[in-house]
Amino acid sequence: MNSLGDSGAPDEARPDHEVIVVGAGFGGIGTGIALQRKGIHDFVIVDKWDRVGGTWHANTYPGVAVDIPSFIYSFSYEQRGDWSRIFPPGSELRDYAESMVDKYGLRDKLRMNTTVVDAAFDDRNSLWRLRTDGGRELTARHIVLAIGGLERPRMPDIEGLDDFGGTLVHTAMWDHDVCLTGKRVAVIGTGATALQLIPAIVEETAHLTVFQRTPIWVFPKNDAEIGWLGRQVLGRKRIRSALRVAGNLGTEVAMSAMVVGPPWLTESARRLAQGPIRRWMRSQIDDPVLREKLTPRYGLGCKRPSMSNDYLKTFNRQDVSLVTESIERITERGVVTADGTEHEIDILVCATGFKLWDKGAIPPFPVRGRNGLDLERFWDEHRYQSYQGVSVPGFPNAFTITGPYGFVLGSYIWMIEATAAHLSRVIAEAKRRGVTEAEIRQQAHDAYFEKCLRRQEKNFLFTPVCAGSNTYYIDDKGDSPFRPSTHGEMYWQNRHFDLDVYRYSAGASRPLQVDALSEEVS
Numbered sequence: 001m002n003s004l005g006d007s008g009a010p011d012e013a014r015p016d017h018e019v020i021v022v023g024a025g026f027g028g029i030g031t032g033i034a035l036q037r038k039g040i041h042d043f044v045i046v047d048k049w050d051r052v053g054g055t056w057h058a059n060t061y062p063g064v065a066v067d068i069p070s071f072i073y074s075f076s077y078e079q080r081g082d083w084s085r086i087f088p089p090g091s092e093l094r095d096y097a098e099s100m101v102d103k104y105g106l107r108d109k110l111r112m113n114t115t116v117v118d119a120a121f122d123d124r125n126s127l128w129r130l131r132t133d134g135g136r137e138l139t140a141r142h143i144v145l146a147i148g149g150l151e152r153p154r155m156p157d158i159e160g161l162d163d164f165g166g167t168l169v170h171t172a173m174w175d176h177d178v179c180l181t182g183k184r185v186a187v188i189g190t191g192a193t194a195l196q197l198i199p200a201i202v203e204e205t206a207h208l209t210v211f212q213r214t215p216i217w218v219f220p221k222n223d224a225e226i227g228w229l230g231r232q233v234l235g236r237k238r239i240r241s242a243l244r245v246a247g248n249l250g251t252e253v254a255m256s257a258m259v260v261g262p263p264w265l266t267e268s269a270r271r272l273a274q275g276p277i278r279r280w281m282r283s284q285i286d287d288p289v290l291r292e293k294l295t296p297r298y299g300l301g302c303k304r305p306s307m308s309n310d311y312l313k314t315f316n317r318q319d320v321s322l323v324t325e326s327i328e329r330i331t332e333r334g335v336v337t338a339d340g341t342e343h344e345i346d347i348l349v350c351a352t353g354f355k356l357w358d359k360g361a362i363p364p365f366p367v368r369g370r371n372g373l374d375l376e377r378f379w380d381e382h383r384y385q386s387y388q389g390v391s392v393p394g395f396p397n398a399f400t401i402t403g404p405y406g407f408v409l410g411s412y413i414w415m416i417e418a419t420a421a422h423l424s425r426v427i428a429e430a431k432r433r434g435v436t437e438a439e440i441r442q443q444a445h446d447a448y449f450e451k452c453l454r455r456q457e458k459n460f461l462f463t464p465v466c467a468g469s470n471t472y473y474i475d476d477k478g479d480s481p482f483r484p485s486t487h488g489e490m491y492w493q494n495r496h497f498d499l500d501v502y503r504y505s506a507g508a509s510r511p512l513q514v515d516a517l518s519e520e521v522s
């Protein structure tokens, strides 16, 4: 028999906290602030690392920087005028995260160096039980998984990788003790990370070999230091806000044309944008053979493009080689390509991204909802799905910041603000009604999923234009679980959905309270 606490509820029925947020990146920080704004103060933020910032704490490779201007890649309620550049380095984003923690009084909510290894819903007591790597159990009425999606490094699956006798590094686990000076360095991968890294290290290396599978679309980058004058300008709230509005409007027009517009508009917009970018890209490369190799054959937008004024020019150097032969294996001395050449190197850098759609990556630890329903298995058997990227039927009181069909391509912080507002509305509503469970209704979830799938039918990602792009925009089930909408629509729908799309109840074991009963009947 359980002991009874002060409230009269058995101890095992009383959670440690009202909310546990897993992850102290921008998602977790934004959630903490959104909860506070709804009057919810009994929460903790748990993270496996010793510092906040998530992505910006983990990624410290040379050249790491945001690729959305700082006055857009920042919270609407925490705009700054003192960024050092238009596209500031990652360390500045991490400092921004730290300063938000202090400003919004989140420091004492943090439980760092704590990895969550398992989460299970306790049906009987309507609460979540989280197990940590230290073997501790933490309980909460609600959980928020703000665990990001781009933080579990993926090593390439190449034979012999473990046999390499030199130094092996991944960009997301950069080892600052490794000295590149005078070394023969190889980089595997030519995505957005490699594009920042390659120009940042080329002056140091004796020879740089870049292994490319798929070329990347590259835009010129209108970056600049923000000097004294710039700070005076950006320091003015009105000017900053006007710049944000202009930037966001530009993104909305692009999104409308590329993602939610009719196919003829999508196709024309893509072609219109592609021409000048391709011409600019080609103008950066001297050698005609290299020019061909670095020009994408798939359409713009099929895969994440990026920006750099130096990346393509780097290949004009004598001490840089581009290898497009596929990699066959890694040996003790280097990389062997399909043509039989062994490229001897001292340091191998894997700019090979993150585990995204891999088994065990989404979610990164077992999450079991009502009656032991396993989230990974559910998604595996029924395709990725969630209501507005936030909640899944069968998983009461559990919310995600970056769930399927939640993310609109563009500034991540927009999505974080929108989804944090969504889940804090639901938690506050459950509190107002005095109930212990809030769960998305199957019908509302299904209607949302069907709408996303309907819109996806027109998605150009599935057309021959994107053949050969190797895009992570398409998951392992052949869907593209990004939100097919504009940012405006995402912003509005998360803040204005009918709260009754969630079912509020007093859980399995307790009698319904009067106000909960009236809601449950609806």
Ligand SMILES: Cc1cc2nc3c(=O)[nH]c(=O)nc-3n(C[C@H](O)[C@H](O)[C@H](O)COP(=O)(O)OP(=O)(O)OC[C@H]3O[C@@H](n4cnc5c(N)ncnc54)[C@H](O)[C@@H]3O)c2cc1C
Pocket (backbone or CB within 6 Å): 022, 023, 024, 025, 026, 027, 028, 046, 047, 048, 049, 053, 054, 055, 056, 059, 064, 065, 066, 067, 068, 073, 114, 115, 116, 117, 146, 147, 148, 149, 150, 151, 193, 364, 365, 401, 402, 410, 411, 412, 413
């Ligand atoms: C190199 C790089 C550049 C990027 N550039 C841009 C950009 O220019 N614009 C843009 O919009 N987005 C960009 N992104 C995406 C970026 O990830 C998001 O903008 C944003 O920072 C994600 O925040 P988050 O809090 O959701 O996730 P994260 O920052 O990934 O934070 C997740 C946190 O959860 C913690 N966590 C995970 N699992 C557990 C566990 N089991 N137990 C405890 N803690 C756990 C992690 O330790 C981490 O701190 C970039 C990403 C990368 C990797």
